[in-house]
Amino acid sequence: MKKNLLLSLFFINSVALFAQTKDEQVFKEIYRSALTNSKCYSWLDHLSNDIGSRLSGSIGAEKAVQYTKQQMETLGFDKVYLQEVMVPHWVRGEKEIAYIQDNKTKIKVPICALGGSVATSKNGLTAEVIEIHSLEELKTFGVDKIKGKIVFYNRAMDNGAIESFDAYSGAVDQRYAGAKEASKMGAVGTIVRSMNLRLDDFPHTGGQSYGDIPKSQYIPAAAISTNGAELLSKTLKNNPNLKFYFKQSCEQLEDALSYNVVGEIKGTEHPENIMVVGGHLDSWDLADGSHDDGAGVVQSMEVMNIFKNINYKPKNTLRVVLFMNEENGTRGGKKYQELSLANKENHIFALESDEGGFSPRGFSLECDDANYNKILGWKNVFEPYLIHSFVKGHSGSDIEALTSTTIVKAGLKPDSQRYFDYHHAANDKFDAIDKRELELGAGTMAGLLYMIDQNGIERQNP
């Protein structure tokens, strides 16, 4: 009995050891392929430098759909196809103009309209400014003090936060809901300090929503660069009666037809189980969107390229999904889930990369404890590749709709320090991408998909 127990233990240990050694070997191949034989950097070069910005409904977005579909067709998928989705179509129009009118001095400052904002009148908007630091503070002011003014939201992102996304979460309500709330108090426009931890001259756009206020109450909303915000604040202290002028001609057009791009390879053992990996193909319009989210798109495609290079055939069905319209509607993600439900599909895993093409540090995991602990058990396979961070948290906006009790979801966590230097601004360009950092991210994604594919997920609550 004792001997048998020892033999059993020996056998179990050998199996575990063998599995570990095999995983380690596959990881070596995955990362070597990512770093020495990848296509993601040149794909991103094309997306960024040849196609450019890809706001939903734009020609760039359409070109990106065609280009990535064509490239995906070379990667050995069983099929590559498009999913139709109607997307919001907002256009910026002419470059915005703004200045501080301090008595007789006009000081030009860099602004940009927020996504979804209405235009000013043709000649622009001039009004007094009231500086406010939170939506709560706004409410304390009372209609009398706000009416007829431009509300200037100037609460900075907290540089003391360790993860830049925490600083973003702590400030972005001003951008998203600032115009709606200010309008309710009678404001005629809003200017929000850019979501940027640095002091520089780039205004950062991004989504904003008027919520359920009547269209007649929509007011123009713009972002000002952080340096511009500092200057406006300082100038206001000296002259509370200064006026601010801005002009923007943005417009919400009719919804447009666009697409998610999907590549699919059937699983060799469990074709009914689907694993998704993706990023979003649309970007804001001020730059190429190389980090947000060209990086996630090409990394997701690279996962398939890596599997092809190392000749790995997934046991479960693998889909690479390039979602449309994350930035101003997440219609692509919602459409994907809608079709998945209609087709009664069974997703076991979804992974998104949408935090920039920086050095990967780990994953943010949305799953139950059983699966979280299972994944924690793989840390030693990842650590030689400097992947240390396995935390519970939000996975990704495009896979947010993809919920069920059985799915494990994950977001790639790259180093976050530089992300908001570029996010939604005119400098989110290809030259801000480091090839090796981008490639390591793709390898890390392939690594997690491989581990999920090999080991399955726990189904405690089927």
Add this chain to the structure above:
Amino acid sequence: MKKNLLLSLFFINSVALFAQTKDEQVFKEIYRSALTNSKCYSWLDHLSNDIGSRLSGSIGAEKAVQYTKQQMETLGFDKVYLQEVMVPHWVRGEKEIAYIQDNKTKIKVPICALGGSVATSKNGLTAEVIEIHSLEELKTFGVDKIKGKIVFYNRAMDNGAIESFDAYSGAVDQRYAGAKEASKMGAVGTIVRSMNLRLDDFPHTGGQSYGDIPKSQYIPAAAISTNGAELLSKTLKNNPNLKFYFKQSCEQLEDALSYNVVGEIKGTEHPENIMVVGGHLDSWDLADGSHDDGAGVVQSMEVMNIFKNINYKPKNTLRVVLFMNEENGTRGGKKYQELSLANKENHIFALESDEGGFSPRGFSLECDDANYNKILGWKNVFEPYLIHSFVKGHSGSDIEALTSTTIVKAGLKPDSQRYFDYHHAANDKFDAIDKRELELGAGTMAGLLYMIDQNGIERQNP
């Protein structure tokens, strides 16, 4: 008995818990100070943009000594002083010129002399080229094939390596010893592929040594950009008889007087125990050396600024040491050790930052197992700050001489992926620095110094 044991355990746990809570609280203060109240970024701005390159013996190096001494004098040290050290004084002279002479076509390529190299003759050097991939391969060629030729070392850094420093270690022998070995075989010059993982147009300089060969046999040695190396290799394949021309006018002058800059604050409890933190003040001459090692210099100074800001008085003596001449002689590090021995000083800890101002990932530790395990026990205090990597390995060149059986040495390990994009090249400039990444590194250094100061080191082999 049992009750007493439980009580004792309770007491021990309470002490441990209290210590943990106190350390956690201090770490919060350290990092908040680093990210919201630091001077390191503006110091580096001055070092890089106002002073510029700081090669040993140059005016830039002298200005940097004066500037950092002056700044250190504002930080609350008990004393700030200079340590005299004679340093090599090599000058580049005019910008180098090089071209491939492919039959009648001249193709210009970017090169730079390696540090310590001799000049070509005034009119330059023209010779046939032999491409070689290792010092071992060189020896297999025989003198007949090498004599009178320019040896072109073209083994690329391995992009498959996960840590870029491993790729560097695997290729840098070509740069360091290539000219010496080629000269022994009768070569008239050497061109080495730049130590750079990217393909671009920057030649990367760096130290090389003729070792013990007679001066009469010194041959000119230069680095070529990675794109230039690819082109030369390709052109050679088509035309093995092509000629290569290069001209450089560099020169080794007499040794010059320079200085280490030292700031010291006496320990409140163990003034006889010294903890050193430092980086090197000299840089190569092609750029500002913002990453190598302006970053390490200002981070080391920032450690003292953080302690001042949070009002932390070290129990052990703390020295911030800005070493001179790491790049081509490490004379500063050697001089520091020499004086330390002469003064019978007792160093317990030394920490260097010399791997760039990128996001900190952890530490490379040079110590015995007892101290290594002790430091591993602090991981949970560091992990909330995304510091995960505690490995055994090389600490830093400037503290290399500082050896004894009782000292613990550490090197800050920042993310290494981008380091060789800039290392020793004309693009190692201030705009390649991210403020938050630099500051997080300084906070991480202060964190480790605080833990060593609080907990001491193990002395198993006194």
